[in-house]
Amino acid sequence: xxxxxxxxxxxxxxxxxxxxxxxxxxxxxxxxxxxxxxxxxxxxxxxxxxxxxxxxxxxxxxxxxxxxxxxxxxxxxxxxxxxxxxxxxxxxxxxxxxxxxxxxxxxxxxxxxxxxxxxxxxxxxxxxxxxxxxxxxxxxxxxxxxxxxxxxxxxxxxxxxxxxxxxxxxxxxxxxxxxxxxxxxxxxxxxxxxxxxxxxxxxxxxxxxxxxxxxxxxxxxxxxxxxxxxxxxxxxxxxxxxxxxxxxxxxxxxxxxxxxxxxxxxxxxxxxxxxxxxxxxxxxxxxxxxxxxxxxx
Numbered sequence: 001x002x003x004x005x006x007x008x009x010x011x012x013x014x015x016x017x018x019x020x021x022x023x024x025x026x027x028x029x030x031x032x033x034x035x036x037x038x039x040x041x042x043x044x045x046x047x048x049x050x051x052x053x054x055x056x057x058x059x060x061x062x063x064x065x066x067x068x069x070x071x072x073x074x075x076x077x078x079x080x081x082x083x084x085x086x087x088x089x090x091x092x093x094x095x096x097x098x099x100x101x102x103x104x105x106x107x108x109x110x111x112x113x114x115x116x117x118x119x120x121x122x123x124x125x126x127x128x129x130x131x132x133x134x135x136x137x138x139x140x141x142x143x144x145x146x147x148x149x150x151x152x153x154x155x156x157x158x159x160x161x162x163x164x165x166x167x168x169x170x171x172x173x174x175x176x177x178x179x180x181x182x183x184x185x186x187x188x189x190x191x192x193x194x195x196x197x198x199x200x201x202x203x204x205x206x207x208x209x210x211x212x213x214x215x216x217x218x219x220x221x222x223x224x225x226x227x228x229x230x231x232x233x234x235x236x237x238x239x240x241x242x243x244x245x246x247x248x249x250x251x252x253x254x255x256x257x258x259x260x261x262x263x264x265x266x267x268x269x270x271x272x273x274x275x276x277x278x279x280x281x282x283x284x285x286x287x288x289x290x291x292x293x294x295x296x297x
Contacts, residue, residue, distance in 0.1 A: 005243035009252040012233035012240075017259020019229040021267060022221040029218050033085040035209065038196035041077065041188035043226025048178075048185050051231075059179045068171055069180055073187035076164030077230075081192075083156035090150030104131065106162035107250035114166055117245050122289070127247070130254045130286025136279035165237075165246050172242030180238045185230060254283050 023036070030036045051057040104127055111117040168180060200209045212218045240249045258280045265272045 005240050008236050009240040009244075009249055010255060012236045013252050013255035014259050015228050015233040016256045018263050019225055019233075020260050021263050022224045022229070025221040026212075026218055026225070029212050029215055032196060032199050034192055034199055035196040035212075037077075037081055037085070038189070038193035039212070039222050040225045041185055041192050041230060043222055044185040044230035045189035047227045048182055048231050052178075052182070057178045059176070059182050061179065064174055064179075066183065068167075069175065069183035070187060072164060072167040072171060072180065073184045075160045075167065077184060077188040078191055080157050080160035080164065081188075083153045083160055087150050087153030087157055090153060102131065102158050103161045103165075104247070104250040104254065106158050107165050108247045110162050110166045111169075111246040115169060115246060117247055123247070126286045126289030127251050128286075129289070130251055130283045133279040133282030133284075133286060134254055136275060136282065162250075165241060165250055168238050168241045169246040169249075172238070177235050177238035177242060181231065181235045184234060188230075251286065254286070258283050 026036050027033075030039070048057065052059055108124075108127065171180065197206060197209055200206065213222070237249070240252075261272070261276055261280060
């Protein structure tokens, strides 16, 4: 049973890995990132609310400091997606892959400082191996002063993701994974829809905001992003963070890179070479090793 939480941690990595493909589909129709995020988290908030109304899931905030979850939500999904979206817009997807790979490093540092978590040499070695694997996959990336702003924004995304994982781990003693996820989805829905609708009504009637939903291809992609990639994936992330060290949970995120490559090669027919193979193997070894190594006491 001790291995169970880490095995569940693989689920969000797989879901997030395929989410890039569905995001690409929606961006062909929805060009405003806030519009996309608004619809995505709108679906997520509605789906989770229906689960609660149907008693499939339960929440109880009686006597609890919900403001803490609003603070957590400010980092994920709000600032994380803002930094990531505009960071990619000012750099490249490959650079984003390199920068986001440093989330486990940031989490490890914050976990030691704020959660007093301890790591041992073997664990650090496997974490490093996984990160090196991501860097190898993106070895063709060329950083320059022209996209420095993009890199800085992506570092903001890294910091946001790290703070979220630390806060989720810390607040898991007072809130259930469902309670954390519910607040995250509604804060994201309100914030992103507010900005998205404001951007839309500048040049078109508000009805134009919902026109993309008439496209079944876009609707299907949004349902994946809203229900699976938001509600389900974040629920499992919050659950895993309530059971295991933030450092160990964070390294599972690098599996997303491997899944994204698999989806690109077999579904989108993108090129595959030995560099991606070598990097993927290193990531898998690093993740496997991190989950097997006994935490220092």
